Amino acid sequence: MEQEKLRFHNGVFKIMVIGDLHEPDVIESIDAQRRTSDAMRLLAAAADKLRPDLAVYAGDQGKSGDEARMRALIRRITAPLREREIPYAVVFGNHDRECELPLSRQLALYREEYDRLYTYDTPGLPGCGNCCVPVYDAAGEKPVWRLWQADSLGGYPDPAVSPYDWLQPEQVAWYRRTAAENKAADGRVLPALWFMHIPVREEYRLLRKAKWYELPWSVKGFAGRQGSRYIQKDRSIGYLGEDPAAAAVNSGIFEAWKETGDVKAAVFGHDHMNDFAGEVDGILLCQCKTAGFYPYTDGCSGGVRLITLYEDDPARVDTRMVRFKELGLKSESLGPVMRHFHDRQVINIRVASAVGGAVLGLAGLLIAGRRWRGRRSGKAK
Numbered sequence: 582m583e584q585e586k587l588r589f590h591n592g593v594f595k596i597m598v599i600g601d602l603h604e605p606d607v608i609e610s611i612d613a614q615r616r617t618s619d620a621m622r623l624l625a626a627a628a629d630k631l632r633p634d635l636a637v638y639a640g641d642q643g644k645s646g647d648e649a650r651m652r653a654l655i656r657r658i659t660a661p662l663r664e665r666e667i668p669y670a671v672v673f674g675n676h677d678r679e680c681e682l683p684l685s686r687q688l689a690l691y692r693e694e695y696d697r698l699y700t701y702d703t704p705g706l707p708g709c710g711n712c713c714v715p716v717y718d719a720a721g722e723k724p725v726w727r728l729w730q731a732d733s734l735g736g737y738p739d740p741a742v743s744p745y746d747w748l749q750p751e752q753v754a755w756y757r758r759t760a761a762e763n764k765a766a767d768g769r770v771l772p773a774l775w776f777m778h779i780p781v782r783e784e785y786r787l788l789r790k791a792k793w794y795e796l797p798w799s800v801k802g803f804a805g806r807q808g809s810r811y812i813q814k815d816r817s818i819g820y821l822g823e824d825p826a827a828a829a830v831n832s833g834i835f836e837a838w839k840e841t842g843d844v845k846a847a848v849f850g851h852d853h854m855n856d857f858a859g860e861v862d863g864i865l866l867c868q869c870k871t872a873g874f875y876p877y878t879d880g881c882s883g884g885v886r887l888i889t890l891y892e893d894d895p896a897r898v899d900t901r902m903v904r905f906k907e908l909g910l911k912s913e914s915l916g917p918v919m920r921h922f923h924d925r926q927v928i929n930i931r932v933a934s935a936v937g938g939a940v941l942g943l944a945g946l947l948i949a950g951r952r953w954r955g956r957r958s959g960k961a962k
């Protein structure tokens with residue numbers, strides 16, 4: 582039976598992006614149960630509030646070498662969507678491949694669990710789940726948007742070259758070739774989104790080197806940029822909580838997007854704390870921070886990213902984070918500090934302010950003490 586087409590409803594198409602859940606395959610301890618409960622309540626509440634037309638898992642969903650356990654994991658993390666009949670797509674992250682169960686089998690398990698999985702594997706390409714999925718108009722007659730999904734692969738064998746692998750030339754060539762075929766079939770270039778786990782290096786073009794007084798809210802660079810610290814330029818909105826961990830080698834995909842002209846926005850996971858978004862050369866680069874409660878995180882500021890597309894305005898892409906707290910949820914797994922502090926840089930700034938205040942206070946006391954002693958010795962003469 583042919584799969585139902587993804588299509589616009591009431592002029593919009595809403596996508597809920599779910600980043601880096603890192604769910605374990607076995608949940609036994611009370612702590613694990615609470616963490617999973619927090620994450621699943623987030624997905625359920627976000628799905629109820631946003632009513633997305635599609636959800637996209639942005640990689641690092643969770644792993645297990647045991648097929649039965651992996652099936653249970655997939656069943657668990659997709660339940661909030663399946664129960665609400667929300668279709669989903671899955672891109673794989675670097676950690677998804679760190680188990681004996683191959684990605685192709687993992688993808689098959691996602692499909693066996695739900696017939697509304699909108700990810701396919703294009704044979705002959707590196708990785709798994711490289712594909713391009715059309716979104717149709719409300720009538721379901723013609724495609725009006727396209728959704729690219731790509732496997733950004735895993736760690737690179739020689740970390741001295743790059744900590745992570747990069748999109749391979751075959752994948753970039755496949756994108757160019759398929760985009761040309763789409764253009765020929767559609768009679769024009771349709772707007773598109775790109776989903777991938779590891780961000781492109783061009784994200785650093787949304788940042789600039791920090792000045793000394795900006796260090797408390799800066800992040801260090803990554804892969805060849807370790808010597809410098811960075812903050813956001815004005816044109817990116819959202820939160821920069823850590824160094825964007827792109828591969829050290831540029832795959833050239835960003836240049837290919839520019840030349841082809843279809844990709845309006847690209848969405849990445851991987852960096853659990855980052856949720857900034859900004860335009861580089863007309864392409865919106867969006868980070869989606871973790872929706873999970875297992876990985877390193879920002880306390881309760883985890884969430885999902887909403888992307889809204891408009892049928893009558895192909896150039897428009899609206900996006901924002903929808904956070905755990907905003908959904909009226911209370912964490913069961915976070916301790917009393919992280920339950921309230923949800924932004925590591927705010928903590929940095931407060932600590933820096935407290936230290937700065939203490940230093941100034943001490944200096945003041947020292948100066949006052951010297952003056953007082955000076956006056957006393959003056960009087961004695």
Ligand SMILES: [Fe+2]
Pocket residue numbers: 601603640641674676851852853876
């Ligand atoms: Fe991750």
